[in-house]
Amino acid sequence: MLIRYTTDKKGRPQKQAEVYQAKEHNINRSYIDKDAITVIEKLNRRGFQAYIVGGAVRDLMSKREPKDFDIVTDALPEDVKKIFRNSRIIGRRFKLVHIYFGAKIFEVATFRSLESTNNHNDYGGIEEDVLRRDFSINALYYSPSENQVIDYIGGVKDLRNKRLRxxxxxxxxxxxxxxxxxxxxxxxxxxxxxxxxxxxxxxxxxxxxxxxxSISRLTEEVFKILLSGKSMIIMNDFIKYGLFSYLFPEINDPIIGKNRKEFKKQFFRDLDKLDKKLYRGVEKSKALALSYLLDAYLTGLGTFSTKNIVMKDFVHNIKTSLKPLIAPNVDVESAARILLKRKNIKINGKRRYSKNGGRPSFNKFKKIRKLDK
Structure with missing residues (x-):
């Protein structure tokens, strides 16, 4: 392991960062998106620093293939925009650059200073940027050109010691x-x-x-969790930490409240089924995730025991169940179809399934409208 030094006010050498070489970080370079490397190399050729940062480095060091690659640089957003024609600057106060390679988007951020906030641009160096990050495991910088991981804050040790700091x-x-x-x-x-x-x-x-x-940020995080393949254990922790009622107030008491043991069990069985499907390589779909998230709840309301399902009302029912979260209409409608198919129900047709879909039922709750008025 190499050590990167700086000097203090008296000119004495001072340890700044630990630099892990290929044999020490054991990152599989085949897991790194080639277009992400292209972005970094192009910035390097123009004289700028550039690194893969955050969750991608954490995943690479944990032998997992990252889904996204965030990039940081000392180049200003305007500089990045000039270098890449396939890009655009987003944000009014704190600016980021999105670089497009077909359907892929790479987010490029300029190093933030310690005075920087989400409300205004205040750029600094990498030494300050690291201190603006949330957890030490997300404060690792990977240089593809040098094949090195730069650690200013002890994130590698925390990752290896399995500690969140x-x-x-x-x-x-x-x-x-x-x-x-x-x-x-x-x-x-x-x-x-x-x-x-x-x-x-x-x-x-x-x-x-x-x-x-904001509701949009909460919704984004919830979908990431549902599609992570670990939704069951994460949701269980949300209950332990008191988060669940903030994210899902409509379904919190009917599923998680007192005297709802059977529905709590069914809720987690459904999430386990979702996780296993994703593990087996089933295509990740927000609609599929929603169908498993709400199955036990909607079944308990007696939704699937009605003789007729009006699609418009059913979609509205799903949206109400998710509040305050807001899912795209196309995903809600697809989730509705998945649920009806799973229950062997024809829209506005006769039932072709056992009553309540083989699930226990609980009384209707005030905030949810009964479909078959």
């Missing part, structure tokens, strides 16, 4: 971005990381801050 002070981090609570629980389950006691307690204490997060 917040870089930002616990009193501050979730106030800055409450979504870090969701992500922390997700990371701990996907990468099998232990959450230290103080971090766990802070998550539970600050969970109410999720009320201030």
């Amino acid at each position: 917040s870089i930002i002070d616990l009193d501050t981090t979730f106030h800055e971005d409450p979504v870090r609570i969701i992500r922390g629980i997700k990371y701990s389950n996907i990468s099998k990381l232990k959450i230290p006691f103080k971090l766990r307690m802070q998550m539970k204490k600050d969970v109410h801050l999720l009320n201030d997060v």
Whole structure:
């Protein structure tokens, strides 16, 4: 392992970062998207620093093939835009660049300073950028050209010791971005990381801050979890940490509330089925995920015991069940069809299945309209 040094105010050498070579990080380069490497190499040729950062590096070091590749650089957004014709700048206050390769999008961000916030541009160096990240396991920088992982904050040791550690002070981090609570629980389950006691307690204490997060961000995170192949264990932790009621207030009490043991069991059985399907390589689909998320709940309402299903009302029922989350109409409609097919129901046709689809049922709840008025 190499050590990167800087100098302090008195000119004395000071350790800055640990640099892991190929034999030490054991990253499989075949897992790295070639277009991501093309972006970085092109920035390097223009004299700019550029690295793969965050979750992609974490996954690569854990022997998993990343789904997305985020890139950071010291080039300003305007510089990146000039280099890549297939790009556009997004964001008004904090600007990012999206570079397009067909259906693929690579997000390129400029190093942030310690004064930077989500509300304005304030750029800095890599040494500051690392301190703006959420957890140490997401603060690793990979250079494809040198085949090195640069670690300023001890993230490699935390990853190998299976520990989730917040870089930002616990009193501050979730106030800055409450979504870090969701992500922390997700990371701990996907990468099998232990959450230290103080971090766990802070998550539970600050969970109410999720009320201030935009619905679009919450929806995005929920779909990532449903399609992660680990939805059952992550949702179980959401209940333990008190997150579930903030994300799914409509289905929280009917499924998770007291005296609902059978439905809780069925809810987790459905998520387990979804995870296994994804593990077997079934095409990832938001519609499929929604169908398994809501199956037990809608069954309990007696939705599938009606003689006739009006598609328009059924779609509305699914949307109501998801509130406050908002799923795309096309996915909700597809989920409705998947559910009806699974229950062997024809739209506006006769039932061809056993009553209640073989599931137990519970009374109708006030917030959900009965379909067969």
